[in-house]
Amino acid sequence: MSNVVPIATAAVPAKPVGAVTAAVAILRCLGRHADSMRLSEIVRAEAINPSTALNILRTLEYEGLVSFDRRAKRYALADGLAELAAPLSGRDDPVQRAQRAMAAAAQELHATIGLWRVVGDEVELIHVADSGAAIRIAFTLGRRLPMLLGAMGRLVAARGGLDDAALATGFAAVPWAVAPDYATWLGEVAAAGRDGVGVDRGHVNAGILGVAVPLESAGPLRHVIAAAMFDADPNADVHPIARRLRAVADAANA
Structure with a gap:
């Protein structure tokens, strides 16, 4: 790539x-x-x-x-x-601003939104905001997952500088519920790199839609903002969701 x-x-x-x-x-x-x-x-x-x-x-x-x-x-x-950690918590950096903006987006999208940090060949959840609905998707702070998992994994694959062998190995390490066709997945990775948004529909968890955008618009990808929600309409347009998540990233980088 x-x-x-x-x-x-x-x-x-x-x-x-x-x-x-x-x-x-x-x-x-x-x-x-x-x-x-x-x-x-x-x-x-x-x-x-x-x-x-x-x-x-x-x-x-x-x-x-x-x-x-x-x-x-x-x-x-x-x-x-x-x-x-007081010297760090007092900073007003993009990560801190993203955390403040995520709560409103979670309510508007009726979604659970996580801020993930790339750590080696994994991603780690460092902040989460949910909609407060009685039935909602739960994320566990501190959890680490394979870096190529789900919607955020498409972004990491697109901006990670990985060769073909590393992509294949990373893809195989993902605990897919229903593994996508590898060639199709590579096409989705290319689209994520081009459009700046990753999408996963039911491949990681059945019936769950995942949409992710990068926190860093340029340079090394260190953080990903990812939303997970129940996929009531598999044909629904994900662009409004992506735009709302980009607004969170924009607020963080302002």
Whole structure:
């Protein structure tokens, strides 16, 4: 494919520090759960050695990043994390502005809208807004998925600078509900690159329409804004949805 921009990703460390990796995994695990967790639950969820997990949790507690209820023997994230992230949360950048604009769009489109970040060969959900409807599609913050999945995957494929082999491998890694024809999918990738919008109709989840636009209009693609909604009319025009999502991206980049 021509005129593609490589995805900017963090370099893999020559020798990853296992304790740091495990500590980050524990923090993410606690962040994914609304309720506090026991050591055994964390160990089971992250497949970390119990002794290692306990020592890491004690260190994180000492540093104020994790709290420990000694009576219930349960761990949770602590306010020290918010203090650590305060310099970032105070910034008014495109990601922050996108998050503010997503709530109104979710209500108007009767959709769940996620802001996804490209991380290596995956995408990670970093913010979500939903319509508040009694029956709606749920997204889990912090979840990571194969980068070529669904509507957003068409955009990543179009702007990722991937060769034919990488595209085929990435396509095969997607947990399709009903896998599209590969040649047809490549055509949809080309259209996503040309039009700046990715579309998936029922291939990832039956009966679900996915529409995605890039947050960055040019340069490396680091974030994708993706809407998911029940596909009541498979022949309905997706352009109004795409225009509303582009308005969110425009507001973020203003």
